[in-house]
Amino acid sequence: MKKRLSIIIIHWKTSNSLKNLLILLKSSKDYQIIVIDNASGNNLNWLNRDFSQVELIENKINRGFAFACNQGVIKAEGERLLFLNPDCEITPIQIQAMVNYSESNAFDACSVKSTDSYQKPLPSPLSLLIEFSPINRFLGLNVFSKRTLFGGCLLIKSAVLKSLGGFDERFFLWFEDSDLTLRLIKNNYKIGWTNIPIKHIGGESFKKLDDQFKKDIFFNSMEIYAKKHFNLFGQLIVTLIKKRxxxxxxxxxxxxxxxxxxPNLKKQLLETFLENNDLSTSGVEWIVVTSSIEAKDIWEWRKRYQEIRFIPIEQNKGFASTVNIGFRVSTGRWTGTANDDILFTKDWLETILPNTKVRKIGSLNPVIKKESGEIESVGIKILTKGKAEAITSNQYDNGRGVLVTENCIEVDATNAACVIYNKKALNRIGLFDEKFSSYLEDIDLSLRLKRVGYKNFVSLKSKVIHIGQSSSKDLGVKKQFYDFRNWIYVILKNWTLKDLFLNLPWIVSERLKNISGILKAALKF
Structure with a gap:
């Protein structure tokens, strides 16, 4: 018999609090209880022994709070879902009172008021400016009427949450409840708060982390929230706050x-990619950022591929923006991207990662082959006239690449069809430049890496197959325009004045060729 209510508890290094909460809930058999352990490393054998009714999911990789919440949603049977932090103390009587209050007021979602520290306003540029500047000495946050639902004790209708695509998995921790609250309001769902007095210790798991680590995660999430919901001026305010x-x-x-x-633009390509590639390699976090699947339809994919983080986006703003969404939530030491028309060969990842002889790594490419078996690229050579040429078999012996070890060459730039980046390097220089939208953003990033002393390499042992431009071949004149515009961006950002002066005639000649390509594509269209 299905339960009317499913309780979902996300656990990370708070075993004692989790046990105390489960003891409180044990007195009732009316709930389905799901615990998701986010790779805490804690021994939870006691849970199966002492709380046999609890359904436990143990993650090998901590993909964040939002991802874990959605795992619970997939498993949940209840018409309503109650998300609880382990450090909340709530009894079955209080839970039933919360459900009754929600039903009597026809709430789609509600939470308890908890402590003052969790009665935060819905984030806006002004509220964040007040909270994180000296203005808070004169003006409090109580002037804002719209509040964030407290994610540590949140009751919501399952159908409502699923219609919104669940928690947005681009948030690792913090701001996911603010984002959900805002989406509920925008979609005209009714939300509210109860006065049921529960005890919440607050932030117990975060005491295991140092202060700077917490700040880095918090302000990363704030920036993601701003990019998703604020205009450019609001984003600028958050950028300035974060810098502090x-x-x-x-x-x-x-x-x-x-x-x-x-990054994914076409559903059929994603289906083929997931069917043809084995993504079960240990030590890898896979993130799919897609504009081809609506939020309400994403659950089928999450059920089929439960180890993959799916982030549906309403609008595709180009390769650079789409991949950056995934980069910002990446939790690994290395972060990379692969097109949805790539076929991986066995051990491609193990053989691409560096050995001890390679230093100052900025980016790493495998050898990228075509379906025919021909080599598409062994890295990229950048010409000073503003042109990129793919390095093909043995050309690296002719000044197009430098052999560093027997199986590794250094090149000017790497191909973003399949590439791995050093996270430390990206933290220094930044991500893909989103002004590029699509095309040449990988050239720009490679050159920026070189400018600060990092190097771009190709592993000759690692190989992948690129079906090739499966998303871009329909763009026609737009692709030709991007090539023209983005080469101007690349040159202005990365050429010295001396380079510009010495190569100006040839640069102009290449751009005229771009213009010719635009005209031909327009006439053909």
Whole structure:
């Protein structure tokens, strides 16, 4: 018999609090209880022994609070879902009172008021400016009427949450409840708060982390929230706030493996990619950022591929923006991207990662082959006239690459069809430049890496197959325009004045060729 209510508890290094909460809930058999352990490393054998009714999911990689919440949603049977932090103390009587209050007021979602520290306003540029500047000495946050639902004790209708695509998995920790609250309001769902007095210790798991680590995660999430919901002026305010507390552009390293983002524009390509590639390699976090699947339809994919983080986006703003969404939530030591028309060969990842002889790694490419078996690229050579040429078999012996070890060459730039980046390097120089939208953003990033002393390498042992431009071949004149515009961006950002002066005639000649390509594509269209 299905339960009317499913309780979902996300656990990380708070075993004592979890046990105390389960003891309180044990007196009732009316609930389905699901515990998701986010790779805490704690021994939870006691849970199966003492609380046999609890359904336990143990993650090998901590992909964040939002991901774990959605795992619970997939497993939940209840019409309503109650998300609880382990450090909340709530009894079955209080839970039933919360459910009754929600039903009598026809709430789609509600939470308890808890403590003052969790009665935060819905984030806005002004509220964040007040909270994180001296203005808070004169003006309090109580002037804002819209509040964030407290994610540590949140009751919501299952159908409502699923219609919104669940928690947004681009948030690792913090701001996921604010994001959900805002989406509920925008979609005209009714939300509210109860006065049921529960005890919440607050932030117990975070005491295991140092202050800067917490700041890095918090302000990373704040920046993600701003990019999703604020205009450019609001984003600028958040950027200035963040600079006071954290210089990181990406999450800190959560696990020592590799995070790989797969940008997706067409559903059929994603289906083929997931069917043809074995993504079960240990030590890898896979992130799919897709505009081809609506939020309400994402659950089928999450059920089929439960180890993959799926982030549906409403609008595709180009390769750079899409991949950056995945990069910002990457938790591995290395972070990379692979097109959805790539076929991986066995051991491609193990053989691409560096050996001890290679230093100052900025990026790493495998050898990229075509379906025919021909080599598409062994890295990229950049010409000073503003042109990129793919390095093919043995050309690296002719000044196009430098042999560093027997199986590794240094090149000017790497191909973002399949590439791994050093996270430390990206934290220094930044991510893909989103002005590029699509095309040449990998050239720009490679050159920026070189400017600060990092190097771009190709592993000759690692190989992948690239079906090739499966998303871009339909763009026609737009692709030709991007090539023209983005080469101007690349040159202005990365050429010295001397380079510009000495190569100006040839640069102009190449751009005229781009214009010719635009005209031909327009006439053909």
């Amino acid at each position: 507390y954290s210089s990181r552009k990406l999450l800190p390293e959560i696990f020592p493996g590799t995070s790989i983002t797969v």
